[in-house]
Amino acid sequence: MDNPLARKLSHFTRLSASDQAALDLLSRQRVRQVNARHDLIREGDRPDHVNLILSGWACRYKTLEDGRRQIIAILLPGDLCDLNIFILRTMDHSMAAITPVTHAEVSREVLEEVTLKQPRITQALWWDALVTAAIQREWSVSLGQRTALERVGHILCELFVRLRMVGLTNGNCCEFPITQVDLADATGLSAVHLNRTLQELRAGELIVLRDRLLTIRDLPALQVLSLFNPNYLHLDAEGQQYGANEP
Amino acid sequence: MDNPLARKLSHFTRLSASDQAALDLLSRQRVRQVNARHDLIREGDRPDHVNLILSGWACRYKTLEDGRRQIIAILLPGDLCDLNIFILRTMDHSMAAITPVTHAEVSREVLEEVTLKQPRITQALWWDALVTAAIQREWSVSLGQRTALERVGHILCELFVRLRMVGLTNGNCCEFPITQVDLADATGLSAVHLNRTLQELRAGELIVLRDRLLTIRDLPALQVLSLFNPNYLHLDAEGQQYGANEP
DNA sequence: CGGCTGCTTGAACTTGTTCAACAGCGGTGG
DNA sequence: CCACCGCTGTTGAACAAGTTCAAGCAGCCG
Numbered sequence: 001m002d003n004p005l006a007r008k009l010s011h012f013t014r015l016s017a018s019d020q021a022a023l024d025l026l027s028r029q030r031v032r033q034v035n036a037r038h039d040l041i042r043e044g045d046r047p048d049h050v051n052l053i054l055s056g057w058a059c060r061y062k063t064l065e066d067g068r069r070q071i072i073a074i075l076l077p078g079d080l081c082d083l084n085i086f087i088l089r090t091m092d093h094s095m096a097a098i099t100p101v102t103h104a105e106v107s108r109e110v111l112e113e114v115t116l117k118q119p120r121i122t123q124a125l126w127w128d129a130l131v132t133a134a135i136q137r138e139w140s141v142s143l144g145q146r147t148a149l150e151r152v153g154h155i156l157c158e159l160f161v162r163l164r165m166v167g168l169t170n171g172n173c174c175e176f177p178i179t180q181v182d183l184a185d186a187t188g189l190s191a192v193h194l195n196r197t198l199q200e201l202r203a204g205e206l207i208v209l210r211d212r213l214l215t216i217r218d219l220p221a222l223q224v225l226s227l228f229n230p231n232y233l234h235l236d237a238e239g240q241q242y243g244a245n246e247p
Numbered sequence: 248m249d250n251p252l253a254r255k256l257s258h259f260t261r262l263s264a265s266d267q268a269a270l271d272l273l274s275r276q277r278v279r280q281v282n283a284r285h286d287l288i289r290e291g292d293r294p295d296h297v298n299l300i301l302s303g304w305a306c307r308y309k310t311l312e313d314g315r316r317q318i319i320a321i322l323l324p325g326d327l328c329d330l331n332i333f334i335l336r337t338m339d340h341s342m343a344a345i346t347p348v349t350h351a352e353v354s355r356e357v358l359e360e361v362t363l364k365q366p367r368i369t370q371a372l373w374w375d376a377l378v379t380a381a382i383q384r385e386w387s388v389s390l391g392q393r394t395a396l397e398r399v400g401h402i403l404c405e406l407f408v409r410l411r412m413v414g415l416t417n418g419n420c421c422e423f424p425i426t427q428v429d430l431a432d433a434t435g436l437s438a439v440h441l442n443r444t445l446q447e448l449r450a451g452e453l454i455v456l457r458d459r460l461l462t463i464r465d466l467p468a469l470q471v472l473s474l475f476n477p478n479y480l481h482l483d484a485e486g487q488q489y490g491a492n493e494p
Numbered sequence: 495c496g497g498c499t500g501c502t503t504g505a506a507c508t509t510g511t512t513c514a515a516c517a518g519c520g521g522t523g524g
Numbered sequence: 525c526c527a528c529c530g531c532t533g534t535t536g537a538a539c540a541a542g543t544t545c546a547a548g549c550a551g552c553c554g
Binding site: 085141 | 307309311312313315316317319320331332334335336337339340370373374377380381383384385386387388390391392393432434435474478479481483
Protein backbone atom coordinates (compact mmCIF):
# COMPACT_ATOMS: atom_id res chain seq x y z
CA MET A 1 0.00 0.00 0.00
CA ASP A 2 1.67 3.20 -1.16
CA ASN A 3 -1.31 5.48 -0.65
CA PRO A 4 -0.65 7.33 2.61
CA LEU A 5 -4.22 8.54 2.97
CA ALA A 6 -5.58 5.00 2.66
CA ARG A 7 -2.97 3.81 5.10
CA LYS A 8 -3.95 6.45 7.62
CA LEU A 9 -7.71 5.92 7.28
CA SER A 10 -7.29 2.18 7.72
CA HIS A 11 -6.33 2.96 11.32
CA PHE A 12 -9.91 4.01 11.77
CA THR A 13 -11.94 1.67 9.61
CA ARG A 14 -11.51 -1.35 7.39
CA LEU A 15 -11.50 -0.25 3.78
CA SER A 16 -13.02 -2.33 1.00
CA ALA A 17 -11.42 -2.72 -2.38
CA SER A 18 -13.73 -0.10 -3.82
CA ASP A 19 -12.89 2.28 -0.96
CA GLN A 20 -9.22 1.75 -1.77
CA ALA A 21 -9.88 2.43 -5.42
CA ALA A 22 -11.72 5.63 -4.59
CA LEU A 23 -8.84 6.84 -2.43
CA ASP A 24 -6.40 5.99 -5.18
CA LEU A 25 -8.53 8.07 -7.52
CA LEU A 26 -8.20 11.06 -5.18
CA SER A 27 -4.42 10.65 -5.22
CA ARG A 28 -4.36 10.90 -8.99
CA GLN A 29 -6.24 14.17 -9.28
CA ARG A 30 -4.16 17.02 -10.75
CA VAL A 31 -0.84 16.09 -9.16
CA ARG A 32 1.46 19.07 -8.56
CA GLN A 33 4.97 19.64 -7.29
CA VAL A 34 6.02 22.50 -5.08
CA ASN A 35 9.58 23.42 -4.17
CA ALA A 36 10.68 23.58 -0.56
CA ARG A 37 9.79 26.83 1.19
CA HIS A 38 7.28 27.86 -1.44
CA ASP A 39 3.70 28.63 -0.57
CA LEU A 40 0.95 26.23 -1.58
CA ILE A 41 -1.64 28.84 -0.80
CA ARG A 42 -1.66 32.23 0.87
CA GLU A 43 -3.79 34.06 3.37
CA GLY A 44 -6.48 35.89 1.41
CA ASP A 45 -6.58 33.38 -1.45
CA ARG A 46 -9.84 31.72 -2.34
CA PRO A 47 -9.09 28.08 -3.07
CA ASP A 48 -11.28 26.03 -5.37
CA HIS A 49 -9.87 22.67 -4.36
CA VAL A 50 -8.63 20.57 -1.46
CA ASN A 51 -4.98 19.59 -1.24
CA LEU A 52 -3.92 16.05 -0.47
CA ILE A 53 -0.26 15.72 0.46
CA LEU A 54 1.28 12.74 -1.32
CA SER A 55 4.92 13.16 -0.37
CA GLY A 56 7.02 15.67 1.55
CA TRP A 57 6.23 17.85 4.55
CA ALA A 58 4.26 21.10 4.57
CA CYS A 59 2.89 23.44 7.20
CA ARG A 60 0.14 25.90 7.92
CA TYR A 61 1.36 29.20 9.30
CA LYS A 62 0.36 32.72 10.14
CA THR A 63 2.61 35.75 10.30
CA LEU A 64 2.13 38.88 12.35
CA GLU A 65 2.73 42.27 10.79
CA ASP A 66 6.18 42.55 12.34
CA GLY A 67 7.34 39.26 10.89
CA ARG A 68 6.84 36.91 13.82
CA ARG A 69 5.63 33.61 12.43
CA GLN A 70 3.76 30.76 14.07
CA ILE A 71 3.54 27.37 12.44
CA ILE A 72 0.05 26.21 13.29
CA ALA A 73 0.17 22.68 11.97
CA ILE A 74 2.53 20.31 10.26
CA LEU A 75 1.18 18.42 7.27
CA LEU A 76 2.55 15.00 6.44
CA PRO A 77 1.87 12.63 3.54
CA GLY A 78 -1.76 11.52 3.68
CA ASP A 79 -2.93 14.80 5.18
CA LEU A 80 -5.92 16.40 3.55
CA CYS A 81 -6.33 20.14 3.92
CA ASP A 82 -9.58 21.73 4.95
CA LEU A 83 -12.33 19.57 3.59
CA ASN A 84 -14.97 22.22 3.60
CA ILE A 85 -12.87 25.14 2.66
CA PHE A 86 -15.47 25.94 0.02
CA ILE A 87 -17.73 27.53 2.58
CA LEU A 88 -15.35 30.24 3.70
CA ARG A 89 -14.61 32.94 1.21
CA THR A 90 -10.92 33.43 1.90
CA MET A 91 -8.03 31.65 3.57
CA ASP A 92 -7.21 33.09 6.98
CA HIS A 93 -3.72 31.56 6.98
CA SER A 94 -1.10 30.31 4.55
CA MET A 95 0.41 26.95 3.73
CA ALA A 96 3.98 26.34 2.69
CA ALA A 97 6.11 23.40 1.65
CA ILE A 98 8.80 22.51 4.19
CA THR A 99 10.47 20.04 1.82
CA PRO A 100 9.69 19.58 -1.86
CA VAL A 101 6.05 18.47 -1.85
CA THR A 102 3.90 16.49 -4.26
CA HIS A 103 0.21 16.97 -3.75
CA ALA A 104 -3.04 16.24 -5.49
CA GLU A 105 -5.55 19.02 -6.01
CA VAL A 106 -8.98 17.52 -5.50
CA SER A 107 -11.94 19.47 -6.81
CA ARG A 108 -15.13 19.85 -4.89
CA GLU A 109 -16.97 17.75 -7.46
CA VAL A 110 -14.67 14.76 -7.24
CA LEU A 111 -14.65 14.89 -3.48
CA GLU A 112 -18.43 15.01 -3.34
CA GLU A 113 -18.74 12.16 -5.76
CA VAL A 114 -16.42 9.96 -3.72
CA THR A 115 -18.05 10.75 -0.38
CA LEU A 116 -21.48 10.16 -1.86
CA LYS A 117 -20.57 6.75 -3.22
CA GLN A 118 -18.37 5.54 -0.38
CA PRO A 119 -20.00 6.27 2.96
CA ARG A 120 -17.21 4.51 4.82
CA ILE A 121 -14.75 6.99 3.38
CA THR A 122 -16.95 9.88 4.40
CA GLN A 123 -16.97 8.51 7.92
CA ALA A 124 -13.21 8.04 7.88
CA LEU A 125 -12.60 11.54 6.56
CA TRP A 126 -14.73 12.84 9.38
CA TRP A 127 -12.60 10.94 11.84
CA ASP A 128 -9.52 12.45 10.23
CA ALA A 129 -10.92 15.97 10.46
CA LEU A 130 -11.78 15.50 14.13
CA VAL A 131 -8.32 14.17 14.88
CA THR A 132 -6.85 17.18 13.13
CA ALA A 133 -8.88 19.42 15.42
CA ALA A 134 -7.72 17.42 18.43
CA ILE A 135 -4.10 17.89 17.37
CA GLN A 136 -4.69 21.62 17.15
CA ARG A 137 -6.03 21.60 20.70
CA GLU A 138 -3.08 19.62 21.97
CA TRP A 139 -0.74 22.16 20.41
CA SER A 140 -2.52 24.85 22.42
CA VAL A 141 -1.78 22.86 25.55
CA SER A 142 1.87 22.59 24.57
CA LEU A 143 2.23 26.25 23.74
CA GLY A 144 0.38 27.37 26.83
CA GLN A 145 1.64 24.98 29.51
CA ARG A 146 4.57 22.83 28.52
CA THR A 147 8.17 23.87 29.10
CA ALA A 148 10.58 24.06 26.19
CA LEU A 149 11.88 20.56 26.84
CA GLU A 150 8.40 19.10 27.13
CA ARG A 151 7.21 20.94 24.04
CA VAL A 152 10.01 19.73 21.84
CA GLY A 153 9.74 16.18 23.18
CA HIS A 154 6.01 16.29 22.60
CA ILE A 155 6.18 17.38 19.00
CA LEU A 156 8.79 14.72 18.27
CA CYS A 157 6.52 12.05 19.77
CA GLU A 158 3.54 13.30 17.83
CA LEU A 159 5.29 13.49 14.50
CA PHE A 160 6.84 10.09 15.01
CA VAL A 161 3.49 8.48 15.75
CA ARG A 162 1.83 10.24 12.84
CA LEU A 163 4.59 9.16 10.48
CA ARG A 164 4.24 5.60 11.74
CA MET A 165 0.54 5.70 10.86
CA VAL A 166 1.38 6.33 7.22
CA GLY A 167 4.23 3.87 7.08
CA LEU A 168 7.06 6.38 7.07
CA THR A 169 9.02 5.01 9.99
CA ASN A 170 11.52 2.23 10.10
CA GLY A 171 11.78 0.75 13.59
CA ASN A 172 12.52 3.72 15.83
CA CYS A 173 13.85 5.82 12.94
CA CYS A 174 12.28 8.23 10.52
CA GLU A 175 13.22 10.90 8.07
CA PHE A 176 12.89 14.25 9.74
CA PRO A 177 13.45 16.89 7.11
CA ILE A 178 12.57 20.02 9.03
CA THR A 179 15.00 22.78 9.95
CA GLN A 180 15.50 23.96 13.50
CA VAL A 181 14.12 27.36 12.54
CA ASP A 182 10.85 25.79 11.43
CA LEU A 183 10.68 23.59 14.51
CA ALA A 184 11.23 26.70 16.61
CA ASP A 185 8.35 28.46 14.84
CA ALA A 186 6.14 25.45 15.48
CA THR A 187 6.95 25.25 19.19
CA GLY A 188 6.94 28.98 19.82
CA LEU A 189 10.60 28.98 20.87
CA SER A 190 13.55 30.94 19.57
CA ALA A 191 15.83 29.04 17.23
CA VAL A 192 18.67 29.34 19.71
CA HIS A 193 16.71 27.87 22.56
CA LEU A 194 15.29 25.15 20.36
CA ASN A 195 18.82 24.16 19.44
CA ARG A 196 19.80 23.94 23.09
CA THR A 197 16.69 21.97 23.92
CA LEU A 198 17.47 19.43 21.22
CA GLN A 199 20.93 19.09 22.67
CA GLU A 200 19.43 18.42 26.05
CA LEU A 201 17.32 15.62 24.57
CA ARG A 202 20.42 14.20 22.89
CA ALA A 203 22.40 14.44 26.11
CA GLY A 204 19.62 12.54 27.88
CA GLU A 205 20.10 9.76 25.31
CA LEU A 206 16.48 10.10 24.29
CA ILE A 207 16.98 10.92 20.63
CA VAL A 208 19.49 11.10 17.83
CA LEU A 209 18.81 13.78 15.25
CA ARG A 210 21.38 14.25 12.52
CA ASP A 211 21.36 14.67 8.78
CA ARG A 212 17.56 14.95 8.68
CA LEU A 213 17.22 11.55 10.32
CA LEU A 214 15.53 11.12 13.67
CA THR A 215 16.04 8.10 15.89
CA ILE A 216 14.01 7.87 19.05
CA ARG A 217 16.24 5.96 21.41
CA ASP A 218 13.75 5.66 24.23
CA LEU A 219 10.17 6.41 23.22
CA PRO A 220 8.56 5.52 26.58
CA ALA A 221 10.96 7.81 28.43
CA LEU A 222 10.42 10.59 25.89
CA GLN A 223 6.66 10.25 26.29
CA VAL A 224 6.89 10.50 30.06
CA LEU A 225 9.20 13.48 29.90
CA SER A 226 6.91 15.30 27.45
CA LEU A 227 3.64 14.36 29.14
CA PHE A 228 2.70 12.84 25.80
CA ASN A 229 -0.57 10.95 25.96
CA PRO A 230 -1.45 9.67 22.51
CA ASN A 231 -5.17 9.32 23.16
CA TYR A 232 -5.87 12.62 21.38
CA LEU A 233 -4.83 10.91 18.14
CA HIS A 234 -7.75 8.47 18.55
CA LEU A 235 -5.74 5.61 17.17
CA ASP A 236 -7.61 2.75 18.76
CA ALA A 237 -9.43 1.69 15.62
CA GLU A 238 -12.59 3.29 16.85
CA GLY A 239 -14.40 2.89 13.55
CA GLN A 240 -13.99 -0.85 13.21
CA GLN A 241 -17.73 -1.17 13.73
CA TYR A 242 -18.11 0.36 10.29
CA GLY A 243 -15.68 -2.16 8.78
CA ALA A 244 -15.97 -3.28 5.21
CA ASN A 245 -17.68 -6.56 4.61
CA GLU A 246 -16.73 -6.87 0.99
CA PRO A 247 -13.40 -8.53 0.16
CA MET B 248 -34.45 37.59 18.67
CA ASP B 249 -33.39 35.88 21.88
CA ASN B 250 -31.86 32.81 20.28
CA PRO B 251 -28.10 33.36 20.35
CA LEU B 252 -27.37 30.60 17.85
CA ALA B 253 -29.79 32.09 15.32
CA ARG B 254 -28.32 35.49 15.95
CA LYS B 255 -24.82 34.22 15.34
CA LEU B 256 -25.67 32.26 12.20
CA SER B 257 -27.47 35.24 10.72
CA HIS B 258 -24.04 36.84 10.40
CA PHE B 259 -23.32 34.22 7.81
CA THR B 260 -26.58 33.69 5.99
CA ARG B 261 -30.09 35.04 5.88
CA LEU B 262 -32.40 32.72 7.77
CA SER B 263 -35.96 32.03 6.73
CA ALA B 264 -38.82 31.75 9.20
CA SER B 265 -38.61 27.98 9.04
CA ASP B 266 -34.85 28.10 9.63
CA GLN B 267 -35.55 30.25 12.68
CA ALA B 268 -38.17 27.80 13.87
CA ALA B 269 -35.76 24.90 13.47
CA LEU B 270 -33.08 26.71 15.48
CA ASP B 271 -35.63 27.51 18.17
CA LEU B 272 -36.46 23.83 18.27
CA LEU B 273 -32.81 22.99 18.93
CA SER B 274 -32.79 25.45 21.83
CA ARG B 275 -35.70 23.69 23.46
CA GLN B 276 -34.16 20.21 23.50
CA ARG B 277 -33.54 18.85 27.00
CA VAL B 278 -32.56 22.11 28.67
CA ARG B 279 -30.14 21.69 31.60
CA GLN B 280 -28.51 23.92 34.19
CA VAL B 281 -24.97 23.53 35.42
CA ASN B 282 -23.43 25.40 38.34
CA ALA B 283 -20.34 27.50 37.89
CA ARG B 284 -17.09 25.50 37.91
CA HIS B 285 -18.80 22.20 37.36
CA ASP B 286 -17.92 19.95 34.46
CA LEU B 287 -20.35 19.54 31.60
CA ILE B 288 -18.38 16.59 30.33
CA ARG B 289 -15.05 14.99 31.16
CA GLU B 290 -12.12 13.60 29.25
CA GLY B 291 -12.84 9.92 28.65
CA ASP B 292 -16.63 10.32 28.57
CA ARG B 293 -18.56 9.16 25.54
CA PRO B 294 -21.23 11.76 24.86
CA ASP B 295 -24.46 10.89 23.09
CA HIS B 296 -25.50 14.45 22.37
CA VAL B 297 -24.28 17.87 21.31
CA ASN B 298 -24.39 20.79 23.75
CA LEU B 299 -25.76 24.14 22.74
CA ILE B 300 -24.92 26.92 25.19
CA LEU B 301 -27.98 29.06 25.83
CA SER B 302 -26.68 31.33 28.58
CA GLY B 303 -23.52 31.69 30.61
CA TRP B 304 -19.88 31.04 29.77
CA ALA B 305 -18.11 27.69 29.61
CA CYS B 306 -14.72 26.43 28.50
CA ARG B 307 -12.91 23.46 27.07
CA TYR B 308 -9.78 22.53 28.96
CA LYS B 309 -7.12 19.90 29.37
CA THR B 310 -5.05 19.23 32.44
CA LEU B 311 -1.61 17.70 32.63
CA GLU B 312 -0.83 15.06 35.22
CA ASP B 313 0.85 17.56 37.52
CA GLY B 314 -2.15 19.86 37.57
CA ARG B 315 -1.20 22.46 34.98
CA ARG B 316 -4.35 23.38 33.12
CA GLN B 317 -4.83 24.96 29.72
CA ILE B 318 -8.15 26.42 28.70
CA ILE B 319 -8.40 25.55 25.04
CA ALA B 320 -11.51 27.46 24.09
CA ILE B 321 -14.10 29.70 25.64
CA LEU B 322 -17.72 28.90 24.86
CA LEU B 323 -20.28 31.67 24.80
CA PRO B 324 -24.06 31.61 24.35
CA GLY B 325 -24.86 30.34 20.87
CA ASP B 326 -21.84 28.06 20.78
CA LEU B 327 -22.44 24.50 19.73
CA CYS B 328 -20.01 21.85 20.89
CA ASP B 329 -18.51 19.33 18.54
CA LEU B 330 -21.08 18.58 15.91
CA ASN B 331 -19.70 15.23 14.96
CA ILE B 332 -18.60 14.06 18.31
CA PHE B 333 -20.46 10.86 17.54
CA ILE B 334 -17.64 9.58 15.41
CA LEU B 335 -14.95 9.60 18.09
CA ARG B 336 -15.34 7.11 20.85
CA THR B 337 -14.22 9.24 23.78
CA MET B 338 -13.70 12.87 24.69
CA ASP B 339 -10.04 13.87 24.64
CA HIS B 340 -10.67 16.93 26.78
CA SER B 341 -13.18 18.25 29.31
CA MET B 342 -15.66 21.07 29.38
CA ALA B 343 -16.60 23.11 32.42
CA ALA B 344 -18.98 25.91 33.25
CA ILE B 345 -17.26 29.21 34.05
CA THR B 346 -20.49 30.83 35.24
CA PRO B 347 -23.80 29.09 35.83
CA VAL B 348 -24.70 27.72 32.40
CA THR B 349 -27.96 26.76 30.74
CA HIS B 350 -27.54 24.51 27.77
CA ALA B 351 -29.65 22.33 25.52
CA GLU B 352 -28.64 18.74 24.92
CA VAL B 353 -29.36 17.98 21.29
CA SER B 354 -29.52 14.34 20.27
CA ARG B 355 -27.98 13.07 17.12
CA GLU B 356 -31.42 12.29 15.71
CA VAL B 357 -32.82 15.78 16.15
CA LEU B 358 -29.69 17.35 14.75
CA GLU B 359 -29.79 15.10 11.70
CA GLU B 360 -33.43 15.82 11.14
CA VAL B 361 -32.89 19.57 11.24
CA THR B 362 -29.86 19.54 8.96
CA LEU B 363 -31.65 17.29 6.51
CA LYS B 364 -34.67 19.55 6.28
CA GLN B 365 -32.92 22.91 6.40
CA PRO B 366 -29.89 22.94 4.10
CA ARG B 367 -29.21 26.57 4.85
CA ILE B 368 -28.76 25.69 8.50
CA THR B 369 -26.40 22.87 7.58
CA GLN B 370 -24.36 25.34 5.59
CA ALA B 371 -24.39 27.84 8.44
CA LEU B 372 -23.38 25.22 10.99
CA TRP B 373 -20.48 24.33 8.74
CA TRP B 374 -19.45 27.94 8.65
CA ASP B 375 -19.63 28.02 12.45
CA ALA B 376 -17.50 24.90 12.78
CA LEU B 377 -14.87 26.32 10.43
CA VAL B 378 -14.79 29.59 12.35
CA THR B 379 -14.33 27.61 15.56
CA ALA B 380 -11.32 25.91 13.99
CA ALA B 381 -9.97 29.27 12.87
CA ILE B 382 -10.28 30.59 16.42
CA GLN B 383 -8.32 27.61 17.65
CA ARG B 384 -5.56 28.40 15.16
CA GLU B 385 -5.48 32.03 16.18
CA TRP B 386 -5.07 30.97 19.80
CA SER B 387 -2.01 28.98 18.76
CA VAL B 388 -0.60 32.15 17.25
CA SER B 389 -1.28 34.04 20.46
CA LEU B 390 0.21 31.39 22.70
CA GLY B 391 3.22 30.90 20.48
CA GLN B 392 4.10 34.42 19.41
CA ARG B 393 2.26 37.18 21.21
CA THR B 394 3.63 38.82 24.35
CA ALA B 395 1.55 38.82 27.52
CA LEU B 396 0.16 42.27 26.78
CA GLU B 397 -0.74 41.36 23.22
CA ARG B 398 -2.26 38.06 24.27
CA VAL B 399 -4.52 39.57 26.86
CA GLY B 400 -5.53 42.40 24.56
CA HIS B 401 -6.21 39.91 21.82
CA ILE B 402 -8.48 37.68 23.85
CA LEU B 403 -10.42 40.70 25.07
CA CYS B 404 -10.93 41.85 21.49
CA GLU B 405 -11.99 38.41 20.38
CA LEU B 406 -14.45 37.83 23.19
CA PHE B 407 -15.90 41.29 22.75
CA VAL B 408 -16.50 40.76 19.04
CA ARG B 409 -17.96 37.30 19.61
CA LEU B 410 -20.28 38.63 22.30
CA ARG B 411 -21.37 41.39 19.96
CA MET B 412 -22.29 38.77 17.36
CA VAL B 413 -24.79 37.25 19.74
CA GLY B 414 -26.14 40.54 21.01
CA LEU B 415 -24.46 40.47 24.40
CA THR B 416 -22.75 43.83 24.23
CA ASN B 417 -24.10 47.25 24.98
CA GLY B 418 -22.12 49.93 23.17
CA ASN B 419 -18.52 49.33 24.19
CA CYS B 420 -19.53 47.41 27.32
CA CYS B 421 -20.20 43.79 28.07
CA GLU B 422 -20.56 41.42 30.96
CA PHE B 423 -17.29 39.68 31.52
CA PRO B 424 -17.83 37.05 34.18
CA ILE B 425 -14.52 35.22 34.08
CA THR B 426 -11.98 35.16 36.90
CA GLN B 427 -8.39 36.20 36.45
CA VAL B 428 -7.26 32.66 37.20
CA ASP B 429 -9.33 31.34 34.30
CA LEU B 430 -8.14 34.10 31.98
CA ALA B 431 -4.60 33.21 32.98
CA ASP B 432 -5.19 29.55 32.11
CA ALA B 433 -6.61 30.59 28.75
CA THR B 434 -3.69 32.84 27.86
CA GLY B 435 -0.99 30.56 29.24
CA LEU B 436 0.14 33.15 31.80
CA SER B 437 0.46 32.97 35.55
CA ALA B 438 -2.37 34.58 37.47
CA VAL B 439 0.03 37.12 38.93
CA HIS B 440 1.32 38.22 35.56
CA LEU B 441 -2.15 38.28 34.09
CA ASN B 442 -3.20 40.63 36.85
CA ARG B 443 -0.30 42.97 36.12
CA THR B 444 -1.01 42.84 32.42
CA LEU B 445 -4.62 43.85 32.98
CA GLN B 446 -3.39 46.73 35.06
CA GLU B 447 -1.16 47.80 32.23
CA LEU B 448 -4.15 47.84 29.87
CA ARG B 449 -6.10 49.87 32.40
CA ALA B 450 -3.21 52.29 32.85
CA GLY B 451 -3.09 52.73 29.07
CA GLU B 452 -6.75 53.78 29.25
CA LEU B 453 -7.68 51.00 26.88
CA ILE B 454 -10.10 49.12 29.08
CA VAL B 455 -12.07 49.25 32.28
CA LEU B 456 -12.66 45.88 33.91
CA ARG B 457 -14.38 45.88 37.27
CA ASP B 458 -17.17 43.95 38.91
CA ARG B 459 -17.39 41.48 36.01
CA LEU B 460 -18.05 44.33 33.60
CA LEU B 461 -15.72 45.10 30.73
CA THR B 462 -15.65 48.43 28.94
CA ILE B 463 -13.39 48.78 25.96
CA ARG B 464 -12.43 52.43 26.00
CA ASP B 465 -10.52 52.39 22.73
CA LEU B 466 -11.16 49.35 20.58
CA PRO B 467 -9.10 50.47 17.56
CA ALA B 468 -6.09 51.14 19.78
CA LEU B 469 -6.54 47.81 21.56
CA GLN B 470 -6.71 46.02 18.23
CA VAL B 471 -3.51 47.64 17.04
CA LEU B 472 -1.71 46.88 20.28
CA SER B 473 -2.80 43.23 20.20
CA LEU B 474 -2.23 42.70 16.48
CA PHE B 475 -5.90 41.72 16.36
CA ASN B 476 -7.12 41.17 12.83
CA PRO B 477 -10.72 40.02 12.91
CA ASN B 478 -10.67 38.37 9.51
CA TYR B 479 -10.24 34.93 11.09
CA LEU B 480 -13.78 35.29 12.45
CA HIS B 481 -15.08 35.43 8.87
CA LEU B 482 -17.72 37.96 9.76
CA ASP B 483 -18.23 39.52 6.36
CA ALA B 484 -21.55 37.82 5.64
CA GLU B 485 -19.85 35.39 3.32
CA GLY B 486 -22.88 33.17 3.00
CA GLN B 487 -25.32 35.80 1.83
CA GLN B 488 -25.38 34.06 -1.53
CA TYR B 489 -27.27 31.27 0.19
CA GLY B 490 -29.79 33.76 1.63
CA ALA B 491 -33.35 32.77 2.30
CA ASN B 492 -35.91 33.74 -0.27
CA GLU B 493 -38.91 32.99 1.82
CA PRO B 494 -40.19 35.72 4.13
C1' DC C 495 -17.50 36.41 63.26
C1' DG C 496 -14.79 33.22 60.40
C1' DG C 497 -13.62 31.36 56.30
C1' DC C 498 -13.69 31.46 51.50
C1' DT C 499 -12.69 33.29 46.88
C1' DG C 500 -10.75 36.70 43.98
C1' DC C 501 -7.60 40.41 43.40
C1' DT C 502 -3.30 42.87 44.36
C1' DT C 503 1.53 43.77 45.66
C1' DG C 504 6.72 43.03 46.44
C1' DA C 505 10.88 40.68 45.69
C1' DA C 506 13.73 36.92 44.31
C1' DC C 507 14.29 33.86 40.85
C1' DT C 508 14.12 31.11 36.30
C1' DT C 509 13.32 30.40 31.76
C1' DG C 510 13.85 31.61 27.48
C1' DT C 511 15.34 35.69 24.27
C1' DT C 512 18.47 38.54 21.88
C1' DC C 513 22.61 39.74 19.84
C1' DA C 514 26.72 38.50 17.82
C1' DA C 515 29.91 35.58 16.02
C1' DC C 516 31.56 31.42 13.74
C1' DA C 517 31.90 26.74 11.49
C1' DG C 518 30.35 23.49 7.93
C1' DC C 519 28.29 22.62 3.69
C1' DG C 520 26.57 22.90 -0.94
C1' DG C 521 25.88 25.54 -4.88
C1' DT C 522 27.23 29.13 -8.22
C1' DG C 523 29.78 31.86 -11.08
C1' DG C 524 34.19 33.88 -12.41
C1' DC D 525 39.40 25.20 -9.60
C1' DC D 526 38.61 28.42 -6.20
C1' DA D 527 36.20 32.32 -4.05
C1' DC D 528 32.10 33.59 -2.38
C1' DC D 529 27.44 33.40 -0.78
C1' DG D 530 23.54 31.85 1.73
C1' DC D 531 21.59 28.56 4.72
C1' DT D 532 21.79 25.64 8.84
C1' DG D 533 23.41 24.56 13.13
C1' DT D 534 26.14 25.91 17.22
C1' DT D 535 28.10 28.70 21.03
C1' DG D 536 28.70 32.54 24.65
C1' DA D 537 27.08 36.27 27.29
C1' DA D 538 23.97 39.88 28.53
C1' DC D 539 19.33 40.70 29.04
C1' DA D 540 14.20 40.70 29.49
C1' DA D 541 9.93 38.63 30.24
C1' DG D 542 7.29 36.07 32.95
C1' DT D 543 7.10 32.82 37.24
C1' DT D 544 7.08 31.70 41.93
C1' DC D 545 6.53 32.45 46.65
C1' DA D 546 4.54 34.86 50.19
C1' DA D 547 1.65 37.98 52.19
C1' DG D 548 -2.30 41.03 52.65
C1' DC D 549 -6.78 43.09 51.57
C1' DA D 550 -11.74 43.38 50.18
C1' DG D 551 -16.08 41.48 49.61
C1' DC D 552 -19.36 37.86 50.36
C1' DC D 553 -21.87 34.26 52.58
C1' DG D 554 -23.11 31.14 56.06
